[in-house]
Amino acid sequence: MFENLSERLSKTLKNISGRGRLTEDNIKETLREVRMALLEADVALPVVRDFVKRVKERAVGQEVSKSLTPGQAFIKIVQSELEQSMGQANEGLDLSVTPPATILMAGLQGAGKTTSVAKLAKFLTEREKKKVLVVSADIYRPAAIKQLETLASEVQVEFFPSSTEQKPVEIASAALDYAKLHFFDVLIVDTAGRLHVDEDMMAEIQQLNDYLKPAETLFVVDSMTGQDAANTAKAFHEALPLTGVILTKADGDARGGAALSIRQITGKPIKFIGMGEKTDALEPFYPDRIASRILGMGDVLSLIEEVERNVDRKQAEKLASKVKKGKGFDLADFRDQLQQMKKMGGMMGLMDKLPGMGQLPAGVKDQMDDSMTVKMEAIINSMTVQERAHPDIIKGSRKRRIATGSGTQIQDVNRLLKQFTQMQKMMKKMSGKGGMRKMMRQMKGMMPPGGMGGGRGPF
Template sequence: MAFEGLADRLQSTIKKITGKGKVSEQDVKEMTREVRLALLEADVNFKVVKQLIARIKERAIGQEVMESLTPGQQVIKVVKDELTQLMGGEQSKIAVADRSPTVIMMVGLQGAGKTTTTGKLANHLRKKHNRNPLLVACDVYRPAAIKQLETLGTQLDMPVFSMGTEANPVDIAHKAIEQAKEDHRDYVIIDTAGRLHVDENLMDELQSIKNDVKPDEIFLVVDSMTGQDAVNVAESFNEQLDITGVVLTKLDGDTRGGAALSIKSVTDKPIKFAGMGEKLDQLEAFHPERMASRILGMGDVLSLIEKAQTNVDEKQAKELEEKMRTMSFTFDDFLEQMGQVKQMGPLDELMDMIPGAGKMKGLKNAQFDEKQLGQVEAIIQSMTKKERQEPSIINGSRRKRIAKGSGTSVAQVNRLLKQFNEMKKMMKQMTNMQKGKKGKGGFNFPFM
């Protein structure tokens, strides 16, 4: 999970004050001290932390909180509001030019994931905004970069404009836009050259491209794993190119969070997107309020719903709902449901989006183990079609065969069968309670 260490520390800190019927000035001071330490450990810029803590303290000791009927909750709201503002306040949407095509320059250092992010962004624009991007290979110094972009274009079934390694990057960008107009492409995404560090030649070239094509967006791609180094890079690029936004890569990794929490304050430029995995569909629009909620353990239901809408088949969901109402769903239906949930992303990420799920994870972390879900899947796949349709026929010898075929134990098979039966009973009770009401399909997975 992104910000895992910071999230654990902050959630532990605010938990002490949440349920208090009365909050003293001393309580607020102790809480802000802990928050300050947590942010500094997360590699958040020192000046940013100082300003943030001052704002939290001022608001938390104010009349609005102290005279509230639920002061503990009000303090948490203050912390969430300030974290949200720190990361930009509102989502910053991608630009759309008055006349097509909209031109986006992708800039950054080598190793930040710029070329892959270029492909991800093109995929995002097509899937989420129904756009037709053209990818442009302007990194003429690394033949591998051109090849990588062409490979991404093939995977995405999307055109890549390239003139090889001998052409001038400014000419490539200029002609790519002419080509995009001819082909009625509405976005041009230019993958520029990177360096191991910021240098004058790099900036001169990027400035030349900018002056020629006049991009609508200049996105700086930075590796969030590098913490304050990412902030320093952002500051340098912004001073010389006046970037319009930042894309953070590897935000799904073991990142401390310093980059995401510092960049907006230092550069005054918004975080536009976040890379949440290596796959080409794992680029998300950055929502400051949703991220603040996740950091504080309040979940992110809106993002969860968006993932479900993108990955879950509506027709299958309705069919499943009907089967659950009539108590006719089987292990085959269960496998299908598991497959759809897997498409939504890693299970621990999905759990982070559910309010309060962090507490459950802390108590029973094993329940959300991807490996154990894989074992459940293996057990079901080791059953015959008839056994999946009618689990009641699975006797002792069948259980041994299923366990052997799935690489598990008879005890694990027994546990799954028992949990499946208990789940059906529970769903029957819920269906009876909701008679006359229109419910939503879906059920909890049994975990081993």
């Protein structure tokens, strides 16, 4: 996410971070680079102008000149202004109305609206403990109604049936009555998308909005459309009383222009960000955490929350106890660890949230591909129970059989066994006296000079 912007800003700010003194000249040069980085990231021009102006005003003022490390102070200003542009703090959904609280979803075709309905339903069910009903008022695409029905079943929320013969208001009215009768907390209404903003579509969604008087009217927009996303959001905002935005496909957005433009152009907060196709790939949007990711400082808070949500505590305790008793760490345990990592968005999902990862060479990043995890899991699944428990017995003919069974090469099996041996050694060290401290020291030695951010900020 935001790789291009992150890389460009990191390089630019690295030049100024060590400066003992900031002058009008070196600030001017850095700001020019920052401006170019934002424009290349497809941030809307008025937003870029405002951003650079605010940073300049603060940088040439008292704030920086009185600082012991002016370069770091400058970076702090850039971070603070990035947060300001995106809305400072996370704004959650306001569902404090008489149930059922209605959420109306609007947006263009192909923005990921129907998938976002399912993701939001799952989020509200699992994290907010709400009873959710979903309905499709998209009468132009029978496939959209079927798609929502399938997704609702996948995320285990109730789907209210509708058909293309009905009028959207008629569907919404029936769904609302059903939600009241069956004590649902939230009703999410999916609406028709178009390939562009048109009057008929706007009239239809305005009619729905007037009838439902929703607690939240959310605009779903594809982040990869850059500043166009902000302009479309503005057009919708002029026709509808939007309460917020869901930014989709952010995992594929290397630029970040939409995230930085939407708030300022529409005045509406980004409430959620879609980070993948899976139904649990929806995160509340935290401007401070996103600004931190853009500047290559990682997002440790989100990582901790992810670990708490997805790691099976009992399984982790069982493994810790097994290792402590000296029973060893086998390949079945290694596979469990790979599966846990997959639940947390895979290797790239974790890497994105770790500080300093933007500074890794491209070759190293390429090796962190999630397909590697899938391959490793397939290799372990092709082994017998005995082989998983005693990897030492895996020699020539067994390796050939495992490679054939998993559709991989013998070199892949060798690589996995080597990585497993390293992990096993690490686990042994952890089980000994003061093991965790020793392991942390070793990991620190493996990091680039200055470590993850080097204790002196990210640069």
